[in-house]
Amino acid sequence: MGDVKNLTNTEAVEKIKELANTADICMFTTALTTLPLTSRPMSTQTVDDEGNLWFLSKKSSEKNAEIKKDNRVQLFYASKGSAEYLSVYGEATILTDKNKAKELWTPIAKAWFSEGVDDPELSIIKVTPLDSYYWDTKNSKMVSLIKIAAAAISGKKIDDGVEGKIKV
Secondary structure (H helix, E strand, O other), X not given: OOEEOOEEHHHHHHHHHHHHHHXXXXXEEEOOOOOOOEEEEEEOOEEOOOOXXXXXXXXXXXXXXXXXXXXXXXXXXXXXXXXXXXXEEEEEEEEOOHHHHHHHOOHHHHHOOOOHHHOOOEEXXXXXXXXXXXXXXXXXXHHHHHHHHHHHHHOOOOOOEEEEEEEO
């Protein structure tokens, strides 16, 4: 078991930014009270200075319809390259704001929204974190892998991680 380090305020926002940006893609889960859970991969456009996560979405998507019924969502990030993980539970808000769309726009978004920021299907989802948790390594992935291998050979437990709650 690793160390526990709970984060708050600026340190919490920075950790969300770091982990969400490193992973980029999350499994965006809606309809949390219906089993099986409904998840789909979504690319995070940005994380703002308050820790809110921003996404582009089609207005007519099932995801948007589910958010309109129940705005609670869960985001799961995994960065396989650095063995870092983030779970964010929060409330989603659907917006149609052309200025914000311009701010969030990337050329890759044109694959989904052919008319750019003027696409009538373009909406924005803002997720405000209510409860978050992270798992991280103390060292680089290479050092962590060496420690895991050594622990497997020696039979000793590995203590290479840090985890904790994030409160923004």
